[in-house]
Amino acid sequence: VNLALDVRGLRPDGYHDIDTIMCEVDLADLIEFRRTQEAGFRLTVLEGDAPPGDGNLIVRAAKAAAGAQARGGLDIRLRKRIPMEAGLGGGSSNAAMAIAAVARLLGTDENPQEIAARIGSDVPFFLHGGVGRARGRGEETDFTLPAVDLHMLIVKPERGTPTAWAYREMDRRGRDGDGRSAERVLDAIRRNDRGGMIASMNNDFERVVFEHFPEVRSLRDRLLSVGAEKAMLCGSGSAVFGVFASREQAQEACEAFADVWHAAASSTRKRARGL
Secondary structure: OEEEEEEEEEOOOOOEEEEEEEEOEOOOOEEEEEEEOOOEEEEEEEEOOOOOHHHOHHHHHHHHHHHHHOOOEEEEEEEOOOOOOOOOOHHHHHHHHHHHHHHHHOOOOOOHHHHHHHHOOOHHHHOOEOEEEEEEOOOEEEOOOOOOOOEEEEEEOOOOOOHHHHHHHHHHHOOOOOOOHHHHHHHHHHOOOHHHHHHHOEEOOHHHHHHHOHHHHHHHHHHHHOOOOEEEEOOOOOOEEEEEOOHHHHHHHHHHHOOOEEEEEEEOOEOOOOO
């Protein structure tokens, strides 16, 4: 989830400049990688909704990591638990794990971080986990942030929010924030000020998404009504997360969201060696 997401202007390369504080949570797809003697990457989706073949970031990332000198291949089996078009980075996190799997099982001559940056703006973050800051188009990363202790309930309506649409709408409407919420959240994290962090959390996409997707705004309001300390959009949506004092409180609040997809989650720690 994004604890802060400041969206700035359009860059000459077609991307947008952003400043975001990302927090990994323990909601995850399940992926099994098995080395094969035959070259190639075969993906089987055992559960959930996910594109097949090269349309899936898992396969694209694995191919990029292996390069032309692939020594064998991978049989990949996916159980999709993170919904698509939710703003939760499910595809990016899976791509990061594919890069890690190739490095461990097949070997690679390339730097995993550089491969990740080529695949997608969020992918380098998921090689590390924990809490990180990303700027530029997402490739300027800082993984030195302290861990945070957060528990939340994530909910999502049936409709997704296309990321490209959200950026176009931001460009059309213009921006009304000061673009400094990431700095404020970062400062609060470093001071171990939980209250200040929650008060500073902001997502620039909320203005356009809440206006065009009233069901997303409604879920935000419902989270607040059942006791969330803060509720805000995940990335460009359409999922919304509410922060609770404990995992138990987040679990109890699940009862109020039986009509939509929902999952309780908690923040994670940075992985010891990045991969």
